Amino acid sequence: MNANTLRSLIAAAAMVLASGQAAAVDITGAGSSFVYPVISRWAAAHAEASGTRVNYQSIGSGGGIAQIKAGTVDFGASDIPLDDADLDAAGLGQFPDVIGGIVPAFNVAGIEPGALVLDGPVLAGIFLGEVQRWNAPAIIALNPDLSLPDAAITVVHRSDGSGTTYNFTDYLARVSPDWKSKVGTGASVKWPTGVGGKGNEGIAAYVRQLPNSIGYVEYAYAVQNKLGYARMKNAAGRVVAPQAASFEAAAASADWAGARNFNLLMTNAPGEDAWPITATSWVIVHRQPKHAARAKATLDFFRWAFEHGREQALALDYVPLPPTLVRRIEAYWDAGLKH
């Protein structure tokens, strides 16, 4: 092999490497397991459309925050928002990605899904262990037409730390001063009563097996497992059913203008038709990313998902962000993120 062919070979190899880098930027994300199904669905469709592959690892919100702070991933995803001070200190920005609902799921013989109506104070009373029987006056007052059994309520809660618990306990803390002072808001809390199931599937399994039990699961789990779910009386005093429209109403009525980094929980939203326990999860990115190309690809991925990923989200029982919120997020990118 003479020097010329060697040189041309090297040049060819360099070109292949360079073009490979330019065509396909692989981005990585890690965090919340709540958004894992929809992000992986989006990633598959987005890879076909753009060639960018998104590798998302569902390691839990705490892990996602730790990884984005350490700079080992291009984006983190958390079910619990970081506050402004925390974000500023670490040079991070965050924005919501998709909406989901949390529903009280129950198992009482003879009561159909959606037939039971609860409100915030009663739900808090049940989870505090103060409303102990299904035929307690407070429950009967909300359900005058149902024949509720004279049976003890078995409370089922999450045993693992989770964003679902965070949003659920945040809702209870907003509607019940007792809950706020005795238990508070957290991904794991000191439950006054009940048994703990691991994950949504754990709660779903327990609720199905334990007669006269009540738990809380993501809406998709209640639908897929055909659990009885309750309707809720919301902050506006109306009884609403958990469905895409009421989740979207909650997102639309939440006061996003007052939150500099979208760090607000949508629980107990004021809208007329808002589902009171609506949740989102947040994508967290660096404001001054080390890899500009990958940061751009990350935002392009979410821009694409907000625009073209609505059907996929709905098919998985998530609710896509309302257009007003998407415009707000895009303005946030232009103002605060380098991309």
Next chain:
Amino acid sequence: MNSTLILSIAAEARERRDARHDAWFRRLLLAAALLVVLALLGAALATLWGGREVLFGQGLDFLASSRWDPVAGEFGALAPVYGTLVTSAVALVLAVPMAFGVALFLTEVAPPWLRGPVATAIELLASIPSIIYGMWGLTVFVPFMARIEPALSATLGRLPLVGALFQGPPLGLGLLTAGIVLAVMILPFIAAVMREVFSSVPRELKESARALGATTWEVAWHIVLPYTRPAVIGGIFLGLGRALGETMAVTFVLGNAFDITASLLMPGTSISSAIANEFNEAVGLHRSALLALGFLLFVVTFLVLLAARLLLRRLARREGTG
């Protein structure tokens, strides 16, 4: 003359080489043994270091309090420690007699054609991953327990003293259910050790006893068991060690409530299942508390094994003098 000299020099060289190889081999073995000790120390120290904020920050409170409140940042390990010890105790109480029976059956009673298949079945039981036990426990065993728990409360629950252990709503989940699932899990380990050592008892001893008119039970109790006692106790503690650290199966059926209750029918939590449940989403002090729990599991396991050693030594001494 000359050739013998050469031979003896060659032999000497070989001897020296052998000695050198032996020395290297000894060092290799020593390194392997030290590596185990280092790994153990490393793991213990890593959890101690990770849990330092809680272990040294809250000190005795961590050991003496049963309040586990991640929101308020208060962490007491009493409930998980209690759950770990109670479920393991229930498992031992159920598994040891059963394992003894199985091992005795296989070595003394069973016809030879049955020994192989049953022994294999027991070994297979040991190789089932614990998550399978958890799923089986949750979907099959918990509903079954929910059905029989009212009967337990109505019968055993009426007895004095023992009655307190069988109170409460029939959830199917709880300390008793977890203990039974653990018993099934550790049974094959204990039974395998017992079977192994029972079959090592010299034939002459057993046959002499039979010649003197002993029944199978008397042979087992007076000949086989005393002959194999240290190994049997070793096997039991092998099972206990596994029960103390078992995570997934227990997490599925224990109910995961940070409570200390007298009743075995109530939900509880254990050290390893608390860690498995909460570690993913734990940050700061909470994470430190979970690592401290991990260190506590080291301590609890170490104390239990230490107790086993002391028990063995006392037994050996008693046998020596008696």
